[in-house]
Amino acid sequence: MIEVLYNYGWNILKGNSQEIPAALTNRYPVLPEALQRFLTKYAMCENAQKTKWFVTCHVVSEESKDAFRWNEFELMSIESAEDDKDEIDRIKSFWDSHIPFFMSVEDGYEYYAVSVENATFGKIVHGVEADFEDATIVAKDIGQFIEKFRVLEII
Numbered sequence: 001m002i003e004v005l006y007n008y009g010w011n012i013l014k015g016n017s018q019e020i021p022a023a024l025t026n027r028y029p030v031l032p033e034a035l036q037r038f039l040t041k042y043a044m045c046e047n048a049q050k051t052k053w054f055v056t057c058h059v060v061s062e063e064s065k066d067a068f069r070w071n072e073f074e075l076m077s078i079e080s081a082e083d084d085k086d087e088i089d090r091i092k093s094f095w096d097s098h099i100p101f102f103m104s105v106e107d108g109y110e111y112y113a114v115s116v117e118n119a120t121f122g123k124i125v126h127g128v129e130a131d132f133e134d135a136t137i138v139a140k141d142i143g144q145f146i147e148k149f150r151v152l153e154i155i
Helices: 002-007 033-041 057-061 072-081 085-096 142-150
Strands: 011-014 042-046 052-054 098-104 110-115 124-128 136-139
Touching (some): 033 057, 033 098, 033 142, 072 098, 124 142, 136 142
Antiparallel strands (some): 011 042, 042 052, 098 110, 110 124, 124 136
16 A cells, blocks of 8 residues: 555655543544554655545644644534534544544545444544545455555555
């Protein structure tokens, strides 16, 4: 997959993080192994226009209020729910069981996430604005996601 990204002019910087940030481990005690490897292997993985990127440990650890945060779509959904407690609970429940690992703002907002929900653990979902939580399963696991990515079926 990385070679495909290089061929498309992506900016990729290897990382040296051996530890998953607490923001993830506190919320998601069990992470798929393939996701853990990717999160720690790269510090940056974004297209040349900086409109598509993979979430890495560096992205999760970024503290800047100006940066697009790793959980930005969840935060946007909560903000749009205003004071609707049931809607906020639905949003939080979804994101408590889905870890975004790819984000795009190129043609609107969209993401790919891995499920950590028991019934769908490891499956990859795709969501778009305006209802980010209305996601569709697009791959049975990260391996299948990578294969679909290599043949440009997704992203």
